[in-house]
Amino acid sequence: MKALVFDFGGTIDTGGIHWFEKFWSLYSSIGIVIDRTVFREAFKYSEQQMSLIDSRKSSFVETYTRKISFQVEYLKKQDMLSLIDDVPQFSQNFAKLCRSDVEKQIKSIKELLSDLHGQFKIVLVSNYYGNLQIICREFGIEKYFDHFIDSTLVGIRKPDPAIFKLALSKAKIHAKDAFVIGDSYGNDITPAHSLGCKTVWLKVKGWQDDSDRSFADHTISELEELRFIVCSDIKSSENSN
Numbered sequence: 001m002k003a004l005v006f007d008f009g010g011t012i013d014t015g016g017i018h019w020f021e022k023f024w025s026l027y028s029s030i031g032i033v034i035d036r037t038v039f040r041e042a043f044k045y046s047e048q049q050m051s052l053i054d055s056r057k058s059s060f061v062e063t064y065t066r067k068i069s070f071q072v073e074y075l076k077k078q079d080m081l082s083l084i085d086d087v088p089q090f091s092q093n094f095a096k097l098c099r100s101d102v103e104k105q106i107k108s109i110k111e112l113l114s115d116l117h118g119q120f121k122i123v124l125v126s127n128y129y130g131n132l133q134i135i136c137r138e139f140g141i142e143k144y145f146d147h148f149i150d151s152t153l154v155g156i157r158k159p160d161p162a163i164f165k166l167a168l169s170k171a172k173i174h175a176k177d178a179f180v181i182g183d184s185y186g187n188d189i190t191p192a193h194s195l196g197c198k199t200v201w202l203k204v205k206g207w208q209d210d211s212d213r214s215f216a217d218h219t220i221s222e223l224e225e226l227r228f229i230v231c232s233d234i235k236s237s238e239n240s241n
């Protein structure tokens with residue numbers, strides 16, 4: 001059996017839109033327009049702060065409420081968002097808005113995950129906060145994954161190829177029999193390619209402008225395209241046997 005190794009953030013939860021872009025457009029949707037350069041720094045600050053706190057038992061809304069309050073805290077220091085008085089309440093409401101967006105996205109790929117789960121081992125590999133499996137349970141997709149590799153729990157972060165190596169050994173799969181699917185060229189495609197995995201780059205709205213795509217065996221703009229890629233791969237390996 002072959003395996004599909006998915007990234008979570010920016011891939012499963014947003015369909016290819018990096019969380020920097022997702023947050024920025026959600027802020028815009030409620031009338032908060034933030035300078036992109038400043039927001040990029042706020043985003044980095046919140047991710048740094050998140051790495052310092054324990055989120056292993058946190059729900060999606062709890063996790064995102066914290067992330068957003070760090071962003072707001074940073075932006076307030078830059079004399080932005082001065083109209084937001086009640087930061088905890090704002091952050092929680094905004095986290096709920098993020099949650100409803102993610103819920104819609106995940107709902108739209110449940111059938112795909114269910115279909116693929118019958119044909120492949122499926123592994124999730126993510127730079128996350130220790131609660132990757134809890135979050136998948138919350139959104140009703142835990143059952144489609146055979147293994148969860150959460151950077152916080154295993155102590156290895158992408159782009160270190162060792163995190164993908166660990167995923168392959170847990171799933172008892174050779175690199176050549178695995179497709180790695182992710183939205184980040186640097187964090188997903190490059191390390192997976194270095195191990196000899198096949199790579200599928202979900203390229204929609206990334207963090208960086210990645211013009212080099214030589215390590216991506218396939219480039220897709222929506223996850224549904226996987227049906228054709230993995231089916232044609234199964235057919236071609238049947239023909240070669």
Ligand SMILES: [Mg+2]
Nearest residue numbers: 007009010183
């Ligand atoms: Mg990602």
